[in-house]
Amino acid sequence: MREIGDIEAGRLDAASLAANFADAHPPLTPAQAVVESNRCYFCYDAPCVEACPTGIDIPGFIRKIGTGNRRGSAQTILEANIFGGSCARVCPTEELCEQACVHTAQEGKPIQIGALQRHAVDWLMAHGIPAFTRAAPTGRRVAVVGAGPAGLACAHALALQGHDVTMLEARPKPGGLNEYGIAAYKVPDEYAQREIAFILSIGGIDIEYGKALGRDITLDSLRQEFDAVFLGMGQSAVKALDLAGETLHGVRDAIDFIAELRQSPKAMVAVGRRVVVIGGGNTAIDAATQARLLGSEDVTIVYRRGPEHMAATDKEQAWAQTHDVRLRHWAAPVRLISGTGAHGQDVAGVEFVRTMLDAGGRLALTPHRFVLPADMVLKAIGQSLAPGSVGEMPVIRDGRIVVDADRRTSLPNVYAGGDCIAGADLTVVAVQDGKLAAAAIHRELSGGM
């Protein structure tokens, strides 16, 4: 154990790692699914449907599970949300459908909508049953930038209508944040890639990897070559703390740490003995919890406002806390402390200043400071759009591409969705963006019908 710069891989044995990174929420058994589906009231004008960004007919799919029609159930889900399988795993259902469930109002115990959705979609995928049949080829070509949930949802819906889709993906694998940005225990067993293979099996979708907008391709060239373009490249740049010492060894972006955990064997991922995570969203939760599961002794999330202001839901916060992650609120980092350690200049800790809301409700600093020793500091304060040099770009406001209700940008035949436009940064919202854009593009390509 080193006093400073104690970062290493393999803190836990293989069996502990396997147990720690197993499915966070094991699937319902068929019997459990039937019992749970029978709890559903099959509401009229069901509040859960309205709370789902993709508008899945939730009472409809649940009833089908209850009657043993799991194929129909999965179809109902996937028609509204082709990522129904991963949304079932990663959606903050406690703030969406399950929050709206009338059982929440009645007895505080909603139907387990996410778990039931997973049950139906998993059944269909396990049986290798194709959910959709592609229409005859139209000869129209659409470019989709970014093979994350928004891009893939758009591509699938267009391919379904017979259009040919070329996807341009900067990374070596498809999936976007589903593949690189979500805690491993939420989508174990290569689920993200299996789901994408299922989605791509519709045909008519070609993905070119290692192609980043602004680096390898320009929007101008895409607009010339294709009938329409969908931009779904997400937020690829990570926000900096803007503090001295960000280059110290041991300071890294939480999103990179999460990506490494998804792409490498867990035993190879190095983690600090004491970890400080700065931020208040799901990325902070996922990074901190996984650091603990890799064997960190002491993990603290520090957020500059209160628990109610965190982007991470109450359930996510509780999840981190049950994994012995400490949450400290009302504190902002002011200094990264360096020390001489194993790697030369290592991070040794973070100095924070306590914050509060002033009379006007604005965040204010207090005179009180404290230091948290750390071997590793993970930054999770958000990301931003990084378009690079792409030629003419659509109108961007507050770092997000501006779109209309059909996800149409200011440029003709250019659409956008997912994290690069405004709105909640959720997989399910990205899917809806892709779906709406695809519908608009299809109308356009079919002669404005």
Place this chain on the structure above:
Amino acid sequence: MADLRTSFAGIRSPNPFWLASAPPTDKAYNVARAFKAGWGGVVWKTLGEDPPIVNTASRYGAVSYNGARIAGFSNIELITDRPLQLNLDEIKAIKRDWPDRAVVVSLMVPCAEQSWQRILALVEATGCDGVELNFGCPHGMSEREMGSAVGQVPAYVEMVTRWCKQHTRLPVIVKLTPNVTDILAPAAAAQRGGADGVSLINTVQSITGVDLDLMAPEPVVDGKGTHGGYCGPAVKPIALRMVAEIARAMPDLPLSGIGGIATWRDAAEFIALGAQNIQVCTAAMHHGFKIVDDMIDGLSNWLDAKGYQSVAAVHGRAVANFVHWHDLNLNYRIVARIDQSLCIKCGLCHIGCEDTSHQAIAALRVDGQRRYEVIDAACVGCNLCYLACPVEGCITMVKQESSAGVLTWEHHPNNPLRQEPVA
């Protein structure tokens, strides 16, 4: 503490809860366990003439509903498949060991006087408290002109009952089949034959389901099925109606209520509609004999809470209110009231009324919030919304005060055969 002791057809038991003639009462082992658990009496599974019948595998089917595994139950089992003497010996031993409990023996033999005479003598020698004539079994035995084949012909019911009364001093109970159009006919026949009481209902002819892979009715026996006898919670309403019909028409005929009884509340309902006691089978087969524990103290606590001194005090109390449709007050008005503070916005009240009834519940949005409101002028007071609402107390049916007096169909202006009110 209310007095739970009951007497039915002259047979006394410490409580009104008997086990019906069925698999749970097939042997001394089961019956001893039942008595240990607290059951007041048993009707021993039906005895017949040797050689014993043979049973199949499988024997039971069930209707599952919304997660309830056995909402309805059916069987294709026949009468006892054990030798007569073995049953007689066990009955004798049980009655000796449990003298305070009722032990009644169910019987089914061919429709010949000497058959009944012979078996009655053997049964009487066991020291049992009475016999129950199985005129109800709707499968297997009926094809051999026993069971419901007798129960469906009032003349046979009367004839066999009379034979039995002539050949035994034991109380004779006639068990009725519901597989008839008019339950009063066999009940009256039993009474004419001298029966000391009737018990009902036996099971309802049924097919519980179809195995869609085998394309065979359930329960399936080697790829084929036959109709069975339906029982369990699903048949309770059918049984209640038949018990009430007899109670209303033949107030002197003692009744033992059977059919889907699983709780003390079910039992209280049968007793209120005219049963002296009740018999249980399916609930015990589903959950074991221990259910009687709650039946006993649940009934006792309810009697105490209502101030009834005994089970007998409840007997038949609801019979007078079981009237014919034309005796109902057509001026009686109720309308649905929704307690908005309890509403969970499921919309079931609206959609049922809107799609299938009277369009009397509006689906509104007030400040974006769902709100369901009763349209009084359209509400006919049918109860549908109240029944569909999943929240206890959220929808109530509220009586509307009216100066109009009672008006029955007999006097209603729309009735072409109405009788003018007496001035």
